Amino acid sequence: MDPYAPVPPPPPSPPLVARPWWRRPVFVVVGVLLVFGGGLLFFGDPSGEPGRVPGEAKGGGRPVGSPSSVAATGTPSVTSTPVGPPRLVGKVLKEAREVAAGAGYDVVTHDASEKNAGQWDADGWKVCFQTAAGQRGGERPVLDLGVVRVDAPCPGADGEEIPWPSMPGVAGTDFFEAEEMLEAVGVRKVRPESVYTDVTLPADPSTWRVCFQEPAPGRRIENPQYATAYLKLAPPDAGCPDAPYARLRPEPTS
Structure with a gap:
């Protein structure tokens, strides 16, 4: 073989084939981003709550990191400013x-x-x-x-006299009714006595008639819960004398 023979030229390279546009890298990246973003919009946040905007607190609350009016302990601050005067009338x-x-x-x-x-x-x-x-x-x-x-009634206006009750007239009623009338005005102590010195008051004088009373009818009773009413009583079958401490049966004359 002739060492000086000319070297044949290399075979020509195969012609370049153009890559489809949808297989080019830039379009692949853009396509992946579009698919991922569409999935977020359609299926929601992968945290499990569909439709929640990233960064928004669960339950529709404040976004994460936003200021809150509630303290770190979770208890709202308490103000000492009065909202209105309390109703104190009638209280001790x-x-x-x-x-x-x-x-x-x-x-x-x-x-x-x-x-x-x-x-x-x-x-x-x-x-x-x-x-x-x-x-x-x-x-x-x-x-x-x-x-x-506490035991007194309130006056009609601030600074006026206390409207203490008046002694009711109980003469002519029986002792049972007299006690009820006195109790109605606050008198708790009633002391019955026989109007006759020679007649003994029984253990239950409810049917005896009131002849005289003290305090007198119409008298103002201040602090009636501490007052005492003295009633002079006559037996049901006897009339009232002209004055207390009389005798029902006059002493025989000698």
């Missing part, structure tokens, strides 16, 4: 003070009658009137309470 003064303090109010008191007694025992007074009295030192609001003793 001790309870009224406790209720007012719990509602954010301070209390001052005064005698609601025409007198000016001090309220040293809070358990012995009740509230008849209440009014606003501004603020003490520019801080808590103050309620002014008009009070009377």
Whole structure:
């Protein structure tokens, strides 16, 4: 073989075939992103709640990381600003003070009658009137309470006399009915006596008739729960004398 013979040229390269457009890398990446994004829109967040926007708290709450009005402990802050004065009329003064303090109010008191007694025992007074009295030192609001003793009726207006009951007229009634009339005005103590010195009062004088009474009818009874009514009684078969301590049977003359 001739070493100097000319070398034949290499065979020509096969012609380049164009790749379809849908197989090009850029279109593949875009296609994957579109498929993934469409899946999120259609099926929702893969956390398990369809339709939830990423970053939104479960249950439609605030987005994660947004500020909240609830403290870290989960308990809303409590304000001490009063929302309105509590109703204290009718309460014993001790309870009224406790209720007012719990509602954010301070209390001052005064005698609601025409007198000016001090309220040293809070358990012995009740509230008849209440009014606003501004603020003490520019801080808590103050309620002014008009009070009377717990056993007394409230006056018609703050500062007026206490409307104590009057003694009913029980003369002419039997003892049973007289006791009921006295109890109705608050008199608890009734002491019956025989109007005749020579007639002994029985153990049950309910049918005996009242001839005289003390206090007199119409007399104002202050603190009737402590008052005592004295009744002079005559037997059912005897009339009333002209005055107490008479004799039913006159002494025989010598």
